[in-house]
Amino acid sequence: MKNRLKALRADRDWTQAELADRLHVTRQTINAIEKGKYDPSLPLAFKIAALFGLPIEEIFSPDTD
Amino acid sequence: MTDTRTETSLQAGLKKSTFQLFLATGAWVGSTALMSFGPSAIWGFDVAVTFLAIAVNLIVGSFMLYSFFKHLKNMDELQRQTHLEAMALTLGITMVLTVIYGALPQAKVLASTQPANVLFVIGISYILSVITLWLWRTSE
Numbered sequence: 001m002k003n004r005l006k007a008l009r010a011d012r013d014w015t016q017a018e019l020a021d022r023l024h025v026t027r028q029t030i031n032a033i034e035k036g037k038y039d040p041s042l043p044l045a046f047k048i049a050a051l052f053g054l055p056i057e058e059i060f061s062p063d064t065d
Numbered sequence: 066m067t068d069t070r071t072e073t074s075l076q077a078g079l080k081k082s083t084f085q086l087f088l089a090t091g092a093w094v095g096s097t098a099l100m101s102f103g104p105s106a107i108w109g110f111d112v113a114v115t116f117l118a119i120a121v122n123l124i125v126g127s128f129m130l131y132s133f134f135k136h137l138k139n140m141d142e143l144q145r146q147t148h149l150e151a152m153a154l155t156l157g158i159t160m161v162l163t164v165i166y167g168a169l170p171q172a173k174v175l176a177s178t179q180p181a182n183v184l185f186v187i188g189i190s191y192i193l194s195v196i197t198l199w200l201w202r203t204s205e
Contacts, residue, residue: 024075028203029143037202041142 003060006034008052023047075141082136089125089132096122143202151194158190159183 009019009030016034020027023044032038040048049056099107100118108114137145163183169175 026075026141026143028199029141031205032143032202038143038146044142 001039001060001062002036003033005030005048005059008054008059009034022051078139079136079141082132082139086129086132086136089129093122093125093129096125144199147195147198147202150198151191154194154198155187155190158194159186162186 005019009016014022016030017027020030023030024047025044029038029040033040045056045060049059052059096118100115100122103118104110104115137148140148163186166178166182170177
């Protein structure tokens with residue numbers, strides 16, 4: 001699954017640690033999501049969407065080969 | 066301010082459950098040693114006391130299991146996913162190696178097998194799986 005998390009975070013000038021604090025996860029989780037090595041759970045995806053004030057599909061999109 | 070408290074509570078919860086798991090595991094190891102060596106070294110093979118030691122071991126073992134589940138729940142979701150995948154890998158590795166190990170006496174490669182050796186396979190597989198999966202997911 002692809003995501004725009006890194007770009008959205010950069011827009012707000014947040015570090016990975018700051019975003020992790022806001023989402024109640026570890027910085028490693030944010031790093032793994034941004035690098036596409038980990039797909040967040042649905043509850044976390046909703047929290048991310050709520051934090052950025054965007055629908056989930058504007059942040060996450062399926063891989064298309 | 067609020068965010069700092071949130072991160073602290075995540076880390077504090079994990080530290081607390083790690084310490085509880087450490088204590089529970091230590092108590093289980095102690096009660097297992099008592100159950101194993103107590104009959105010959107302490108109470109002279111009294112069956113009633115041995116059953117009591119087994120009951121204590123079961124209770125402490127259940128507490129250790131509860132502590133482990135609590136520890137898993139306190140983890141951040143990436144940590145939890147890593148541990149669950151490591152458990153799946155450990156199950157598969159242990160199954161394959163145990164079947165091979167069990168076949169060695171029949172093949173006259175070993176005189177006998179020790180069931181306790183499976184515990185080493187479980188422990189080593191689990192630790193290596195957690196480390197490998199974590200490093201793979203969190204590498205910068």
